[in-house]
Amino acid sequence: MSEKEDKLYKMRHSLAHLTAAAVKELWPTAKFGVGPVVKDGFYYDIDLGDVTISEADFPKIEKRMKKLIAKDQKFERLEKNVDEAIAWAKENNQPYKVELLNDLKRAGTTVAKDLDSKELGLESADGSKIEKVSFYKNGDFVDLCRGSHVNSTKEIGAFKLMRVAGAYWRGNENNPQMQRLYGVAFETQEELDTYLKNLEEAKMRDHRKLGKELDLYTFSNLVGSGLPLFTPRGTALRDVLAKYSNQLRKKFGFESVWTPHITKNDLYKKSGHWAKFSEELFLVKSQETKDEFVMKPMNCPHHAQIYVSSSRSYKDMPIRFLETTTDYRDEKTGELGGLNRVRALTQDDSHIFCRKDQIEQEIQQLLSAAGELYNQVGMKLTVRLSYRDDSDSYIGDLKLWESAQNQLKSAVEKNNLEYYEQEGEAAFYGPKIDFMAEDSIGRLHQVATVQLDFVQPERFELEYINQESLPERPVMIHCALLGSVERFMSVFIEHTAGWFPFWSAPEQIRILTINDTVADYVKKITDLLESNVLMEPVRYNEFRFSVDNRNESLGKKIREATTKKIPVQIIVGPKDQANNEVSIRTREKEEKVKLDSLIDYLSQVK
Numbered sequence: 001m002s003e004k005e006d007k008l009y010k011m012r013h014s015l016a017h018l019t020a021a022a023v024k025e026l027w028p029t030a031k032f033g034v035g036p037v038v039k040d041g042f043y044y045d046i047d048l049g050d051v052t053i054s055e056a057d058f059p060k061i062e063k064r065m066k067k068l069i070a071k072d073q074k075f076e077r078l079e080k081n082v083d084e085a086i087a088w089a090k091e092n093n094q095p096y097k098v099e100l101l102n103d104l105k106r107a108g109t110t111v112a113k114d115l116d117s118k119e120l121g122l123e124s125a126d127g128s129k130i131e132k133v134s135f136y137k138n139g140d141f142v143d144l145c146r147g148s149h150v151n152s153t154k155e156i157g158a159f160k161l162m163r164v165a166g167a168y169w170r171g172n173e174n175n176p177q178m179q180r181l182y183g184v185a186f187e188t189q190e191e192l193d194t195y196l197k198n199l200e201e202a203k204m205r206d207h208r209k210l211g212k213e214l215d216l217y218t219f220s221n222l223v224g225s226g227l228p229l230f231t232p233r234g235t236a237l238r239d240v241l242a243k244y245s246n247q248l249r250k251k252f253g254f255e256s257v258w259t260p261h262i263t264k265n266d267l268y269k270k271s272g273h274w275a276k277f278s279e280e281l282f283l284v285k286s287q288e289t290k291d292e293f294v295m296k297p298m299n300c301p302h303h304a305q306i307y308v309s310s311s312r313s314y315k316d317m318p319i320r321f322l323e324t325t326t327d328y329r330d331e332k333t334g335e336l337g338g339l340n341r342v343r344a345l346t347q348d349d350s351h352i353f354c355r356k357d358q359i360e361q362e363i364q365q366l367l368s369a370a371g372e373l374y375n376q377v378g379m380k381l382t383v384r385l386s387y388r389d390d391s392d393s394y395i396g397d398l399k400l401w402e403s404a405q406n407q408l409k410s411a412v413e414k415n416n417l418e419y420y421e422q423e424g425e426a427a428f429y430g431p432k433i434d435f436m437a438e439d440s441i442g443r444l445h446q447v448a449t450v451q452l453d454f455v456q457p458e459r460f461e462l463e464y465i466n467q468e469s470l471p472e473r474p475v476m477i478h479c480a481l482l483g484s485v486e487r488f489m490s491v492f493i494e495h496t497a498g499w500f501p502f503w504s505a506p507e508q509i510r511i512l513t514i515n516d517t518v519a520d521y522v523k524k525i526t527d528l529l530e531s532n533v534l535m536e537p538v539r540y541n542e543f544r545f546s547v548d549n550r551n552e553s554l555g556k557k558i559r560e561a562t563t564k565k566i567p568v569q570i571i572v573g574p575k576d577q578a579n580n581e582v583s584i585r586t587r588e589k590e591e592k593v594k595l596d597s598l599i600d601y602l603s604q605v606k
Contacts, residue, residue: 009037011155014150016042016043017136019042019181020044021139027051031047031048033096045179073139075151159183164179164180205494214564216234228342237504246322247538249320259323259325261295273298301460304456324349339489360411376537383412384420386431395455396430429451452477457474501606507546510548510569512561528599536603568584569586
């Protein structure tokens with residue numbers, strides 16, 4: 001943890017206590033659960049009996065918190081043995097603290113497995129029982145806690161209470177429901193203001209909201225949770241993104257393959273995925289045979305079967321397969337949300353089978369392809385190099401791991417990518433590169449990975465004949481540029497706020513007529529668009545356009561086209577027809593363009 005992160009943690013932890021102290025002053029009968037630090041802030045679980053906190057109460061709670069801050073209260077550490085602590089909790093009518101302390105008294109090792117107890121620090125390094133526990137006191141408020149506070153309330157920066165939600169005590173629905181009061185906190189008011197501004201911006205960009213407004217996708221209870229249905233507009237966006245990814249990969253030597261959507265479960269048992277992911281698989285039974293099938297959750301074992309179907313020589317290597325296909329994973333219902341996590345996910349999946357001495361070269365090409373794609377969509381890439389640690393959780397020769405990790409690092413450095421290294425984050429079968437893309441409001445999203453795999457070539461007995469005419473195992477490299485197309489779409493929608501770059505927009509152009517006297521001229525324009533294509537960045541990309549020739553005012557047509565965030569509006573009236581030109585309206589400007597220059601003009605639109 002950096003010095004800044006440590007400072008923020010202590011400040012946010014102190015604010016959790018301060019929140020409880022303020023609530024206690026306002027509602028003296030309040031009973032408290034736990035109050036940990038979370039991303040960007042803190043929360044506290046509170047039981048107020050019949051009293052319900054609402055956002056209308058936030059100003060008076062914040063006012064009381066600021067009053068306590070102004071008193072420059074010190075955070076003092078106190079210590080009690082467990083029995084004294086239980087007596088204190090009973091005397092102060094804090095039953096949730098009594099429960100935690102009694103658990104601790106009965107068995108320290110049991111409590112150590114409890115998340116709430118970990119947040120409170122009710123665990124020992126060796127799992128043994130704890131004889132003493134710590135409390136922290138600020139002013140008249142005392143709370144059970146392991147520590148990490150600021151010295152004084154005056155060291156607390158800027159904060160704001162954000163929301164209140166129901167939460168079962170210790171996450172168990174059979175327990176009482178408490179009120180979880182959330183807040184955010186930063187060192188300065190400027191940082192808090194920026195955070196709040198970005199939060200409002202994020203709400204406006206929410207892909208679930210924009211997906212509906214822009215008519216991109218929908219869900220149906222009859223189809224099922226996590227199974228999105230894409231409209232013509234959403235399908236146009238999906239298709240152009242997939243086409244771009246396919247063309248990029250083919251540029252780097254990949255060839256298309258196709259695999260079925262169901263497979264015998266024997267395939268995943270042999271690959272090792274069954275043991276690790278069996279609970280995430282959709283099971284399919286044949287009515288014709290006794291074979292048990294699954295809906296495929298990934299494609300690498302299938303591609304391995306294509307590789308092994310022919311004899312291979314070192315001269316053939318590397319062999320590169322691509323497939324943009326839908327996979328199926330039985331995700332938990334509570335984890336599904338919009339397009340971020342779905343049960344039918346389409347991957348622009350790629351697999352390379354190469355010699356060990358070709359790893360760096362292949363990684364270099366994949367990084368170049370990823371860099372080209374994310375530069376095109378306007379997102380800065382950083383990467384995490386995920387290495388193995390010293391544990392026995394990994395498979396394969398240590399020297400091979402070290403060589404592979406060095407080659408990953410070298411390829412990343414040669415691409416001048418910002419990166420950081422993280423031990424213990426590798427896949428069990430090999431090290432990997434995790435791509436992190438920064439969106440237009442500064443959020444990081446993991447979008448794809450490049451993974452080295454030493455395990456599947458061994459399990460499937462993949463071979464090629466080396467220069468000494470001996471069989472040798474290839475290395476398998478997994479990569480997806482977009483990752484899950486659905487998840488990438490959720491990121492892309494929010495990154496652009498629905499104003500997609502011209503090349504990717506579901507509807508690039510809408511032709512708006514002023515009156516019905518220009519029908520013949522509009523036909524001339526549409527013939528021109530249909531007979532031409534955009535070449536960059538997606539080759540042979542046909543123009544996607546519509547004509548709005550309704551008997552409505554031009555103002556209404558413009559408003560509706562703008563609401564759908566169509567990047568180019570072509571306005572056509574009698575004067576345009578007479579001058580053999582069109583009026584172009586984009587987000588940035590309005591201008592006249594001669595008809596014979598229209599295609600050149602559109603080719604330059606970003």
